Amino acid sequence: MSDTNLPHYRKVYEFLRSQIEQGHFVPGDLLPSENELSTRFQLARPTVRNALERLVVDGFIQKQQGKGSIVVGKAKGVGILSLKSTTSAINDHLITRIIVKPVLKTWKEAFGFDVTPTEQEAGCIYFERLRLVNNRPVFFDITMLPNISLPRFTQRNLENASLFNILRTHYQIEVKGGEQRIFAIKADKRMVDYFDVKPGHPVLQLDRKIDTNRVGFHLYSQVFCNTQEYALYGTF
Incomplete structure (x- = not known):
């Protein structure tokens, strides 16, 4: 599946994930707000929120009330490898x-x-x-x-x-x-x-x-x- 065929939320997810994995965002950094990401990708806020929630589930970020999305780091590998x-x-x-x-x-x-x-x-x-x-x-x-x-x-x-x-x-x-x-x-x-x-x-x-x-x-x-x-x- 090419990037053009990805669901909209996945495009946001893959972009932010790659930015974290490549070190553009490091642990403790604050990701752009939902409004900023909505404007950048020209998507509705619920779509952006879906991408951010997926990053939380996968261990890349944490969401803190009043602060936003804070980078935790790269996701942990499977098992002990x-x-x-x-x-x-x-x-x-x-x-x-x-x-x-x-x-x-x-x-x-x-x-x-x-x-x-x-x-x-x-x-x-x-x-x-x-x-x-x-x-x-x-x-x-x-x-x-x-x-x-x-x-x-x-x-x-x-x-x-x-x-x-x-x-x-x-x-x-x-x-x-x-x-x-x-x-x-x-x-x-x-x-x-x-x-x-x-x-x-x-x-x-x-x-x-x-x-x-x-x-x-x-x-x-x-x-x-x-x-x-x-x-x-x-x-x-």
């Missing part, structure tokens, strides 16, 4: 390399999770990514998506792109939560090659089934983490 450096600041030096481009496959399950009959019948879109921080491999990520109403997804360039942002802005699919299983394993040959570690090096494996706002549509992934220089953290 946030990085904290144990040696130096990350500084957003994240690079994503595509190991296997998106391809269509049949499936009966996904990393030990049951898929719905509808998902199984539709088949899946399968791809693999290696993610580096400061040129050090940290994540090896295998993802499987139901091939349901994702036109031209296999033609998209996922290199250095956020999967969640692509799904949200182009397909109106938003992450809502999910479940994950965590395993401590030893590096096999594939992990040795990708992470440049010795055989048997400790690796964290996370198998995830992620719920979305689309009924019966889930994201499935298996993520291998090299935490030698980076710690995983999250809030609960």
Whole structure:
């Protein structure tokens, strides 16, 4: 879905969200008022209010009586897949390399999770990514998506792109939560090659089934983490 086809409130939401994520608004900043946003986007105030309320739900802002919309910060990630450096600041030096481009496959399950009959019948879109921080491999990520109403997804360039942002802005699919299983394993040959570690090096494996706002549509992934220089953290 192109930006021109987005609902009006979504255009306001995506604009403000991108401004926050890119650091144009930082925690503690006050967003423009409903009147200012209504004038800027030439929209009715209830439409603007809907966008602001969505930013509240997603954790970007808080609304305070008599003050307006105050920026909280970037929304928290799903699960515990946030990085904290144990040696130096990350500084957003994240690079994503595509190991296997998106391809269509049949499936009966996904990393030990049951898929719905509808998902199984539709088949899946399968791809693999290696993610580096400061040129050090940290994540090896295998993802499987139901091939349901994702036109031209296999033609998209996922290199250095956020999967969640692509799904949200182009397909109106938003992450809502999910479940994950965590395993401590030893590096096999594939992990040795990708992470440049010795055989048997400790690796964290996370198998995830992620719920979305689309009924019966889930994201499935298996993520291998090299935490030698980076710690995983999250809030609960």
